[in-house]
Amino acid sequence: MTSGEVTIKGEVGLHARPAADFVREAEQYESEVWLVKDGGKVNGKSILGILTLAAEKGSVLVLEVDGKDEKDAFKALKARLESVEA
Amino acid sequence: MKRRRERILRGIPVSAGFAVGPVFVYRHELPEFSEQTIESGSAKEEVKRFRDAVKSAESDLRKLHDEVKSDMGRDFAEFISIQIALLTDKDVLGQTEQFITDEAKNAEFAYTETLKRLAGPMATSTVPFFRERALDVGDVSARVLRQLLGEELPSLHEVEQGSVIAAHDLPPSEAALLDPQVVRGLVLEGGGRTSHTAIMAKAKEIPALVGTEGLLHEAVKGQQAVVDGYRGLVVLNPSRNRLGQYQSEMERYERHRESLAELTAEEAVTQDGKMIDLSANIEFLAEARAAQKYGARGIGLFRTEYMYLARRRPPTEDEQLEVYTEVAKMCEPNPVIIRTFDIGGDKVVPGYTEPNPFLGWRGLRLCFDHPELLRTQLRAVLRASVFGNVKVMYPMVSTMGEWRRARMILEQVKKELTKEKQEFNRQLDAGVMIETPSAAMMADQFALECAFLSIGSNDLTQYTLAVDRGNERVARLYDNFHPSVLRLIKGTIEAAHRHGIWVGLCGEFASDPLGMLILLGFGIDELSVTPGAIPEAKNVIRSIDTGSAGEIAQAAMQLGTGLEVKRMLRQGLHSRFPKLAEFLFELAGEEIDDE
Missing domain, CATH: 3.20.20.60 (Phosphoenolpyruvate-binding domains)
Known part of the structure; x- marks a missing residue:
């Protein structure tokens, strides 16, 4: 498993559109993808799950990727979270 | 056939105008269903029934997405892509199917329970952006449930041409599709002045009311209704007299509008030659076009x-x-x-x-x-x-x-x-809005540093009189003409002029003829009004001379109550500008009340 912390920088946080983009990207990989915030852990391939995290600006998330293509997936998904714009 | 009596309901007008037409009742509630245990061995079929429902809901949403996108632009369609993503969420689909198989329950129940479990935290989020998504989840789940139950989706597509829509509120997906050719008027039981639906109705110039209590209890599909977007009334089953009254009122408005249309190309200049910057308040591109059409001099409030x-x-x-x-x-x-x-x-x-x-x-x-x-x-x-x-x-x-x-x-x-x-x-140029009493009192200091001041009379009145005009128990205390408000406005205008900058006013006061009279008397430089009010305002400006207006204003400032001020202004208007007064008050309709 590959995991690491990511801070959300966009003004309104990880809102619906970037969440949808994130799911679309996560689905490109075979690995399982999880997002953890304040002890809550959700499936990174579920937009509903991600939205229930209510990750505001400044939230620190743990991204966990587990599977064959975890290295590539982690890199790409981390970059996507970091680039969530305002 | 039973004849139904005329009923008049009151609401908050959010888009002006009159509409007469048959009622179309739009309901958007979660369909009802019961929890059922399915026979052993039929889980597979039940899962298939669920998948089919999701599939057709998805194809409906895709169609809607393309329609809104070509109609209103990509921004408006974005929330529909989000709804598609929520509909096709793998966790929701997977866990619903699991539920059907493991617990032997019907798809409707399994789906609703799964959503409750997965989306539950969203509805209680303290962050509005996330809590708001719960509305989309509700919208999507109603779509799926209706597919499962074989119920038709309520849709404004089936509305008869020229209808008046009665609804609690419209989901954003429907509000974006409102067609003024089809929907002549809109009456909502819920909603607010700044709700999505109210804003869409205004942008599309569909006469509309919100907050109309008792509407869905009273309204019946097919009955006739009059929407009065001026007084904030809807008349269900109007009597013949009432219809006649409205018809002649609509004709008066039409004639009035036509006589004002000639002014479009004229300048907003007073009788004594003072040029007033008459500009428009807008929110959308479409309104900017309307402002141009009505002859506004730019946009005073975007x-x-x-x-x-x-x-x-x-x-x-x-x-x-x-x-x-x-x-x-x-x-x-x-x-x-x-x-x-x-x-x-x-x-x-x-x-x-x-x-x-x-x-x-x-x-x-x-x-x-x-x-x-x-x-x-x-x-x-x-x-x-x-x-x-x-x-x-x-x-x-x-x-x-x-x-x-x-x-x-x-x-x-x-x-x-x-x-x-x-x-x-x-x-x-950068300026500030003067809409708090503190800013009005410090206007001279602001005037030293700002390029201009713009008085926001709606909020200034609320803050000065400590009255929330949305609160019906105190709304009658809201009064633009109260001397306290007028002193702040006058002081702001004088302070701006002392420091050589221009000052304007945007708010409903700027399009009220008596308000305009006193503002021109105070020496205001700019007035910003809704695009549709430009012709009327221009006519008022062109009929007034600032000298007489100044005298009337000065006399009015010696008075103690808003009522006295208004009476003085009305008298002044009638005695100094009789032709204008006659033109303005020919429109004033009668009070309309439920007997």
Whole structure:
């Protein structure tokens, strides 16, 4: 498993559109993808799950990727979270 | 057939005009179903039934998406893509199917329970942006349930031409599709002045009411209704007399409108030759076009909050730049005054509540806590300033400190843009709205540093009289003509002129003929009104001389109550400007009441 912390920088946080983009990207990989915030852990391939995290600006998330293509997936998904714009 | 009696219901008018037509009752509730245990062995079939329902819901949403996108643009369609993503969520689908198989329950029950479990935390989120998504989840689940139950989706597509829609509220997906050719009037039981639906109705010039209590209890499909977007009434089953009364009123309005249409190309100049900058308040591009059509001199108030609401997220710099540039080019060489986001309080952040929103976190206060929001907007405003006569103003300023902080941010943004070699107007005019009593009292200090002042009379009145006009128990105390409000307005105008800057007023007061009379008497330089009110306002300006108006205003300022002031102004109008008075009051309809 590959995991690491990511801070959300966009003004309104990880809102619906970037969440949808994130799911679309996560689905490109075979690995399982999880997002953890304040002890809550959700499936990174579920937009509903991600939205229930209510990750505001400044939230620190743990991204966990587990599977064959975890290295590539982690890199790409981390970059996507970091680039969530305002 | 039983004859039904006439019924009159009151609501809050949000879009002016009259409409007569058959009622179409639009219901958008979660369909009812029961929890059922399915026979062993039929789980497979049940799962298939569920998958089919999701599939057809998805294809409906895709169609809707394309329709809204070609109709209204990509921004408006974005929330439908989000709904598609929510509909096809793998966790929801997988766990619902699991539930059907493991617990041997019907799809409707399994789906609803699964959603409750997965989306539950969203509805209680303390962050409005996330809580608001719960509405989309509800919208999507109703779609799926209706597919499962074989019920038809309520849809405005099936509305008969020329109908009056009665509903609790419209889901955003339907409001975006409202067609003024088909929907002549709109009456909502719920909603608010700033709800998505109210804003769409106004943009599309569909007469509309919100907050109409008892509507769905009374309204019956097919019965006739009159929507009165001036008085804030809906008349169900109007009597023959009532219909006649409305028909002649509609004709009077039509004639009045036609006689004003001739003024479009004329200047807004008083009898004694003072040129008034008569400009328009707008929110959308479409309104900017309407303002041009009605002969406005530029945009006196460009409200930008809507860009936020339409997208359900803050618009990016480029998205804002595109809109500002288009409006600036359209109005060139006339000014376009862009007001920075006045979000918060009762506006735009659905679901966010505070105990005292009007005294709370709104306007500049909120923007200072989200500096990127303001910076991004100022970057867009500055970049658009190359394409026309763009100015910026800040809402909800209560202290000089706030103005200076905003000015400092503007200067920082200018430096950034210079470094990036972006072009912009270095001399961009910046001003503040005078809408708090504190700002009005400090107007002379603001006038020393600002390029202009713009009085926001609606909020200034609320704050001065300590009256929330949305609260019906105290709304009658709300009075633009109260001497306390007028003193603040007069003082602001004088302070601006002492320091050689211009001062305007945007608010309903600017399009009230008696309000205009006293404002012209005080020496106001600019009036900004809704596009549709431009012709009437122009006629008033062209009929008045500022000398007489000044005398009337001076006399009115010796009085103690709003009622006395209004009476004095009305008398003054009748005695000094009899022709104008006759023209204005020929429109005044009778009071309409339920017997």
